[in-house]
Amino acid sequence: MKLKNTLFCLLIALCLLLTGCGGTNTAGGGKDGSFHIVTSFYPMYIATLNITQGIDGVTVTNMTKPQTGCLHDYQLMTEDMKTLEKADAFVINGAGMESFLDKVIKQQKSLKVIDASKG
Template structure:
């Protein structure tokens, strides 16, 4: 028993001395997952900071994520943690209680619909989160503040240009009905006036039950009949498209791919590139 306690006491000391060697002098900032990491890549470029992410970049959304020992170590080593909040990272809520003052909740204050946490999937939501992260970083890490706010400004300008480009391209399709794969797209759909007629899998990674599948087929068939056309389906690159294919073959609706930008190979422009690809896909599907 005593030995166990000693080991627990010794752990934080070991971790902090370890982290100093790896990132000497730099502010260590850890994002919970990929979309926030890409924001950090832009905001922290050229700053005296070391950025990383907890969940590997191919994880996707964190709805079913399990915290690992490595994650615990990374959290304890970090000066600043950046999370999306709004229920996306329930798995670390307890751990972060202790690091409350150095945790940035990117989605804090965002007016959500049905408690949906997928804010970054709309461009306006991404801008909101970038601004939130940068403002808080400036407070928490004053020595890099000038760089953070300058970078955030220029990234927000890029995002605003993207938003304009997407409006130019998609406004013609306003009011179009689409069917999506998990609940990642309500803010995106609202931004571009698309109407989500149905959501195929509410929990990513879990296949719908036969009853859910046949209900969805019925909803799509009805919507297709009403509109006199086959409403396109949008699967996500991160998840299996098996159920989308079944629905497609039973309803005649075509299957496309829409990316909620939760995975990727990193790179400062990867969010913008994913959204531009979504724009082209939607343009093709909704013409």
């Protein structure tokens, strides 16, 4: 329950930031004014979809396939990095679940990472 509340608070804060940025295209957000969120695996995807449902201009994409098993063994692929290059935010479970995260942070220094295990 604590994880769900933390994720909810993080995404609400993110959405509030989006509503305060209307008009001009500054850092973050697509050229068309959209905000693209990528999630690390399916449970984070479903939670993020539920929280952002009905918010105009926000799209959510899951990086891994729904049938992906344990993320501890997941191998980051070139396709994943291309997906993350287009992202404005990356929602992760955290708490050591995404062992590939160090590589992502090194290559995508400006990517906003939302860690659901913190807070």
